[in-house]
Amino acid sequence: MRPEFVLAHEWIGLEVEVVESPNPCEIGIRGVVVDETMNTLRIKTEKGLKTVAKKGRTFRVKFAGKVLRVKGDLIAFRPEDRIKKGILMLKRAKGVWLW
């Protein structure tokens, strides 16, 4: 699995940390994603469930054995739409070799 495919892949079950956010309380939230909607991620932390919006945040995520830094705007789609839209986004971006 290549690291590019985070955009299309399942986020439920991944380890996530919020790196940047307009809301200073959200920075540093870290845990496992348990649920996902179009605009939010629900993260299970040590202090309980937290709901974080995707837009405008930057996430650090562990995927395919690598640590990635992903902008939330890139994954702000419905979870089932993201396969199609994520791959199209990768195809449209310059310098990404899908094959």
Added chain:
Amino acid sequence: MLRREKRLERRIAKERIRILFEMMEKMKHEDYELARRYVELARRIAMKYRLKLPKRYKILFCKKCLYPYVEGKFRVRVRKSRVIITCLNCGFERRIPIRPKRQKYK
């Protein structure tokens, strides 16, 4: 116009369904509602990318209310040469016929 990579999409969709059902198996004793949510997501992915859910996943949840079968929440009976699984949440009966292998006639 960009062309969609349907094969790649389907490959990823299959993996996602696998992950979701694995998570569901883990979750169904901790958080029942969340387990249902995973089934719903997996089914939505399968429908969107026109994949068949494998049989081993299909028998894990109720077709009607999508709640996964957990001990005490379903009943299995063999009757009239079929397996009948009753979901005790919604009362939906699922019948799986067990037909003996067709014999060759002379």
Added chain:
Amino acid sequence: MIDFVRFVPDSRAYNLGFERFVVFSENPSELPDSVLKGYLIRAENGKELIEKLRRAKRNWMVGVIGDLKVIRSAVMRWRVDLILDFPGREMDYVTVKMAKEKDVAIEISISKFLNSEGLRRLRLVEETIDLIRIVRKFDAPFVLTSGASDFYEMRPKRQIMEFFEILGADVERAERWMERLVRRYTDPNYIMDGLEIEENFKF
């Protein structure tokens, strides 16, 4: 500090304060490995462009030279990274807009100013001001370079930047676009905007 040139720079060029050069040539396989290879495509029509694009290797940056028609079709191609500058290039409103949408950089170079004189240079200045104004309106990717074809056309970075600042270009933004363009080919940890690999980081 990066510069896009059309010849293989020697040590004198590095003294001008540049760290890295992107060299555009028609057959980049002959270039030395110390510079970033750029593939210059000179095309007469769309067919020739596609034919030549097919030959481009993965680690070559691709730039296109041609008339307006060629440039317009080049902007649409995924493989094209930037539209190179040369004397007599035409760019119109639509092309710049497309370049923004398709993320193709527009090169604005100083060498064509050096090669022209009098009225022609005056007209060049006018055209460039117009182009920069359109670029600014759409916030299209653009790079300010020397575009030199030999050592004597090269200028220090500060000179280039100040020259274009007079013409109304947003110099800092140009620098950022340029870094982004080069990063695409040099940094293995960069995937796309907003998606990067973080090395040496453990959860």
